[in-house]
Amino acid sequence: MANLQEVERLLDQMTVGEKTLVLQRVVRDLGILTPRIESNPAVCGGEPCIVRTRIPVWLLVQLQRLGMSEAELLRNYPTLRAEDLANAWAYARQHREEIEQQIVDNKTA
DSSP: OHHHHHHHHHHHHOOHHHHHHHHHHHHHHHTOOOTTEEOOTTSGGGOOEETTSOOBHHHHHHHHHTTOOHHHHHHHSTTOOHHHHHHHHHHHHHTHHHHHHHHHHHHOO
């Protein structure tokens, strides 16, 4: 119980970005499937997107590669939460080839 209290104390002191990294680690360690990511044929051609948005995972991955920070992503996409980014990164790690192909496909579109 003391460890949990210490974790809670540390979380209260963390930035959104730091909490996102912690969440990514917990999701990875637990092997949790990526919540809040959905593929719906009626939305963005079935590409995996953040739930209830039209923001595809591949776009977030590509923007991050181009140098956009998580804070900038959250500012530029106000419907996103830090948890959504953590889920997007986890999905991208689990579906690397799919995301890479979507990035290539959308560069040439």
